[in-house]
Amino acid sequence: MLESDLTPTAKSTGAGLYLEQKSKQSQEALKDIMFGSIAGTCGKFIEYPFDTVKVRLQSQPGFVNNGQLGLYYTGPLDCFRKSLASGGIRSLYRGVSAPVFGAAVETSSLFFSYRIAQEIICAVAYSSEIGKRKPDLPFTALLVCGAASGAITSVLLTPIELVKCQMQAGISGNSNTAFKSPISVIASIWKHDGPLGFWRGQLGTLIRETGGSAAWFGSYEGVGALLKRWYPVTTNEMLPSPRAPVWHQLIAGACAGVSYNFLFYPADTIKSRMQTVQIDIDTGSHSRTEMRMNFWSVGRKLWAEQGIFGMYRGCGITVARAAPSSAIIFAIFEWLRTTFA
Template sequence: MAFKEGGAPVSAATAKALPVDIPNKARSTAMDAIEDILYGSISGVVGKYIEYPFDTVKVRLQSQPDHLPLRYTGPLDCFRQSIKADGVMGLYRGITAPLLGAAAETSSLFFFERLGREVVYASGYYSHDRVLPLPALWFTGAFSGSLTSFVLTPIELVKCKIQVPMMTSADGMAPKAPSIMSVIRGVYKHEGFRGFWHGQMGTFLREAGGCSAWFGSKETTTKLFYLLNERNATSQLEKDALATEALPLWQQAVAGASAGMSYNFLFFPADTVKSRMQTSPIGRSAQNRTFMQEGRALWKQSGLRGMYRGCGITVLRSAPSSAFIFMVYDGLKRHLPL
């Protein structure tokens, strides 16, 4: 069994027989790119609404300062304190920027992943009439994440400073929930344009490794399900039908969920260090630590446990969010081609 781009299966014989038509291929690539941007944006927004309250708790757990006693004993305590202080809607504080960010992030991921496939084809190891093997798809995921990290860092910096307002006040007064524009103005005033990429190394490590696992796990799990379904088929006619049909929804959901959990767990320490860097007070740029300095400080304070603070809730929320992202994206690509 072989797979088209996007996870749709084709038989080996069909894959070998695919025609190579340069004009049609160019048009197809352009339309696929438009679909990646449009459908990736829609699926990203859906996923963000599902995961955002959990992401707020995760960032608050990650960003607790190393020179003070821990404010939260765990995710449930953070939920309880946050709802008590700001109500349920407080968990959605600052969601406007992340919604735009989710649209930009997810569309970038799918767009750059397709670009990564073109890079692999251009290397000469594979031609366009061949289906890429799983190791190549893990590489295209890393390629996609590496480029997406540069788009994502400024968005996440603004998001983190809004989610953790107590970390943005440098005067010791009771913090006021900052707006998107106030954060942007503050960062630019004190740190310039370059300040929006504070924490870039953490985002790069998380996205390069995490997106390799995100795309790779999804494609691997999808392939395993197709092989399992083919093995359980009782006739050749049923096997042929399976080769052209999408997976059942529950299998699509499992494949997407496995992708989200792999992405978040494997490179979570990089995200923790990044969140601590991005929630440092605005106006104290002299105290901004590098990625390695922040990592050493956290390790000295809490060790490995501190690196994975908030990981459980992050992996938990990533399962339904990632499942919906892939289901929405694949469904739109399949049923509403441009």
């Protein structure tokens, strides 16, 4: 049927449906951004002190003592103790403004991109079933959606994490080398490396976010499905879909956080070293050669110096803080989604 053959009523009805669909999509996108930002901000305040310790463990310099490689911190507890002794609890929250903003950007971008990726897969691979809810997609498709959301988010996240890591690592040694504010970090990066310098460590962030986000969403969906099978969810006619109990979301979210951080932790370690190499916490000097080292050369150097333990240094405390943080993020996001559906 040609468009000219349509009656005015049919045309207006089609236009109305199109506008209604676009309005609904815009509302869903706004919800993803708002709810993801709220959930990410709450999770970041809980985990930030642990993240500071992780970055300091990852970026600490080594020194040779009687032929043996020594490290400034002996472990997470020693790092906590020395950080509290040197600057109190405020030192553990140094630079928190940048990561809080980053958490809002990261979480909202992840949830938004994850939903968009599902819609694209539904449109391409399931053209006859467009509009299906995400639980109906196969698990492998959900993993692809998670990886895509992480790849997109990594581009936004790298500059924010660069500022965060330099703020966190800069307090570790000589106070003269510590950045006083995110603005001073941004000015230093711009001065030494220009605009492209803000994406130092992008490959590490890309690897971590792509694989980590696939594991994050995949674990949440997979564990959630198992819990629903073992403990069936009671249906409620007042809700558009069965609502999983909060403890389902907390357990699935905790598993997601552990998977995200553990599986691709070496990429995060290399990224942190690349992003903090500008700061020598003993001398405050800058090494232009080290600043120009790429992801693979930094990885090889770290492996040669410290082996697999260097790659996973700080992993324990990272996984420990990721479980409750991720659980809270998913629980808050799901609660906001169902409450304001």
